[in-house]
Amino acid sequence: MGRKRTKPGKIRLTEVAELAGVSPITASRFFRNPEALSLTKRVRVESAAKELGYVPNLAARALASQRTEVIGVLIPSLTNNVFSDVLRGIYDAVDGSRYSVQLANTRYSILQEEKLLRLFLAQKPAGLIVTGIDQTPESRSIMESVDCPIVQLMETGPDPVDMMIGFSHSDACRAAISHLFAQGCRRIGFLGARMDPRVQRRFDGYVAIMKEASLYDPRLVVTTPLPTSVTLGGALLADLLTKAPDTDAVFCANDDLALGVLFECRRRHISVPEQMAISGFNDLEFMASAVPTLTSVRTNRYEMGRDAATMVIEAIEGRRPEQRVVDLGFTVMERQSSMRRT
Amino acid sequence: MGRKRTKPGKIRLTEVAELAGVSPITASRFFRNPEALSLTKRVRVESAAKELGYVPNLAARALASQRTEVIGVLIPSLTNNVFSDVLRGIYDAVDGSRYSVQLANTRYSILQEEKLLRLFLAQKPAGLIVTGIDQTPESRSIMESVDCPIVQLMETGPDPVDMMIGFSHSDACRAAISHLFAQGCRRIGFLGARMDPRVQRRFDGYVAIMKEASLYDPRLVVTTPLPTSVTLGGALLADLLTKAPDTDAVFCANDDLALGVLFECRRRHISVPEQMAISGFNDLEFMASAVPTLTSVRTNRYEMGRDAATMVIEAIEGRRPEQRVVDLGFTVMERQSSMRRT
DNA sequence: TTGTACGCGTTATCAT
């Protein structure tokens, strides 16, 4: 036999409907589409709900409707400042809406990403935001076979699964190197940590432009799979100077490294920018405040997150953005650390 | 009339049970408590599930069981490095378990926190992690009347709602000031941003110890409700030096400010630590890498998050920790920026 | 605009 589970204190849609003197489905409609009710009933349901302190049961809603109001977000890291800005953008856009965020951390593993993707999709999210464009083939086909809006975040590229928002990391790096060229730098080192796909593409940009200028030299490159840190920046510079003592500038694939390089230069009494020009990447807040101020490439992280979430929400609600691929660009912030001629 | 909704491709518990030749409830038990099945059935259900690629429907599970496997986390900020470390700890602890995290951002507002709390609890989370001990009275009574485990995070204090993990911000600040005293500093400034409850308690510690030493002077205090940043650190130091030009040390309520102070000192050709000793708070990674290296108070942020999540999970599963209140302590990391006598 | 009838996929209860 079954059971009796109904606790007396429970406030369900039924209770609200009863107090309002309408049928449960009318009360249900009130919460999803108030416009569909006559003014009288709308008011009655509203006050009944408030009086009883009704809160909808999301599980029941999800089960009955076969969908949720959850936007799944897959990011590679929680620690990286870059992603905290992106996340802030996402939450800012989502918080004002009816949707909520379900966050998962892939830890820079596309296999983990694939696993999480399956998990997410099994719960029928309303939308999905994933990082980057380097999913596994399986992930791709999963994503393609799914009917919710998906935004790929952080970079632009060919073949969007659905929508895409970001910028060209390769071009952004090239722009920074161009700036260093313009300052008279020739022996420009590349320092990279973690070497995730986006850092890799910055590196590709570096290699391309250096080769075009016939200035490429593998000794100028120092990279590591280790996660980035300020301390690591110093260590990488030390390596670089061992391999190529005549280096006259460094492009750091992110700002932590750049700050570490600045400190290491101080330690070694290398003057910045005279003996060593420095450019970072991302333009974290401290870059403009350092002494000397540090050149970097500003990326629109907050906007990326915010707009990604907005695009997903719009698409969920049937208003697909006219542009499937949005390039938010970048700006080379030229500061003292790279200004040799003024 | 009703409807026919059952899509042919759907893999539900029923399909798994059918293939395994057992009843749905037996299959259900397999996923929740495999031990309860006979070996034969266990194997049959397992392979059936794998063969069909079964993924449980969490909405149905939540609806039927009247509970979820979600741990709600309320934090004041996504941007602050402090919280990204805490979050990393939480996710690390939760990811290996059956539970998942539902994150919400209170934006340093206890009213927002109260609102989110209501929202969360309506969905019957398995556990809850909240930041700090300064909830509204309403929040407190909501939390007290709830039957899931709750951990208050980031600081210790009297009257835990349930469990608590953190450290004494007041003592931590006092320890830093003591260290500065020991270095011969007397005119020690306090720089604070945001002034959330934890920064406020650091300030309380500062005031107390300065008064005990008869060294307290309101001109030495510069605070602002603005969010912290490196740039702000420089600005606050400028203010401080206007009010109290004879300042010989600054305690910065967080490390961003300390870095900004360091840069501002360089700009003004104030030598650190000779003319100005500096201490930060939190011991972010860059502190040990700066030139000079920057003194700070190390706090165990990752561990706080990880242990909070672990405590919640243990409590959910009936193994309540013997200690309801865990003090993770702190360490004053004495570095060059404050070492006047060596 | 409102209501009727039923099903969403799972687990609790009770019985064997």
Added chain:
DNA sequence: ATGATAACGCGTACAA
């Protein structure tokens, strides 16, 4: 150890 039955709270489909 296993199963039959009902219930969880809501939304869809259709009818009026």
